[in-house]
Amino acid sequence: xxxxxxxxxxMLLRIMxxxxxxxxxxxxxxxxxxxxxxxxxxxxxxxxxxxxxxxxLDQLAIGGMMLCSxxxxxxxxxxxxxLCRVFDKGSxxxxxxxxxxxxxxxxxxxxxxxxxVLSPILLAYLxxxxxxxxxxxxxxxVAVDMLHVDTLAFxxxxxxxxKIMETGFEMKNELELTI
Amino acid sequence: xGIVVNLDVMLAxxxxxxxxxxxxxxxxxxxLSVLKTGKAKAIRFSTLEAICGALDCQPGDxxxxxxNENE
Numbered sequence: 001x002x003x004x005x006x007x008x009x010x011m012l013l014r015i016m017x018x019x020x021x022x023x024x025x026x027x028x029x030x031x032x033x034x035x036x037x038x039x040x041x042x043x044x045x046x047x048x049x050x051x052x053x054x055x056x057l058d059q060l061a062i063g064g065m066m067l068c069s070x071x072x073x074x075x076x077x078x079x080x081x082x083l084c085r086v087f088d089k090g091s092x093x094x095x096x097x098x099x100x101x102x103x104x105x106x107x108x109x110x111x112x113x114x115x116x117v118l119s120p121i122l123l124a125y126l127x128x129x130x131x132x133x134x135x136x137x138x139x140x141x142v143a144v145d146m147l148h149v150d151t152l153a154f155x156x157x158x159x160x161x162x163k164i165m166e167t168g169f170e171m172k173n174e175l176e177l178t179i
Numbered sequence: 180x181g182i183v184v185n186l187d188v189m190l191a192x193x194x195x196x197x198x199x200x201x202x203x204x205x206x207x208x209x210x211l212s213v214l215k216t217g218k219a220k221a222i223r224f225s226t227l228e229a230i231c232g233a234l235d236c237q238p239g240d241x242x243x244x245x246x247n248e249n250e
């Protein structure tokens with residue numbers, strides 16, 4: 001009964017992970033396929049332009065930035081899928097599971113750093129190539145939003161949790177090896 | 180090296196087999212093997228007492244401190 005319950009929970013986790021993956025890839029592709037507008041606040045007014053109206057090189061830069069974040073997030077999600085595989089084998093509190101949790105947390109922190117760094121770089125690139133009329137005004141709130149502190153904090157939280165699990169595992173190991 | 184377990188030396192001196200000691204003190208062969216090969220992280224006083232009693236020796240005959248050259 002408990003095994004069936006566990007299998008169902010692992011399956012639910014796996015389905016959710018695949019759903020997040022599909023929505024992430026679909027979301028990124030959708031922006032290009034639906035030719036969405038890019039909005040920027042320039043000189044107090046909202047400036048907008050369709051992605052297809054940018055030059056090919058600029059489109060590649062925009063796509064590249066989105067691809068970078070997606071790859072890092074997908075890497076993190078794959079770690080959780082590997083974690084599900086280990087759970088399926090009946091191992092829950094092993095070095096392997098802790099390693100996957102740690103890699104997931106690192107990928108989330110990396111995602112925050114990449115998104116923080118890439119947005120200003122992309123804006124500067126587009127501005128230098130005259131793809132946008134002016135460098136957009138970045139208000140305090142927008143700057144805070146661009147820092148992705150929440151994502152970084154989420155990744156750090158997971159990292160601390162995986163470190164606690166690692167120490168707990170060492171303690172358990174030590175206790176098992178006390179004769 | 181740190182703490183070295185000389186259980187095998189004491190067993191040889193007393194001409195006793197691991198299985199025999201295991202039967203005498205009521206510890207599994209696997210656990211004694213872990214202790215003998217130096218894989219154990221800690222040893223309980225009760226275990227040490229039982230081993231010393233069975234082998235008629237002192238704790239110092241079983242455990243030895245060897246200074247680490249790297250330190």
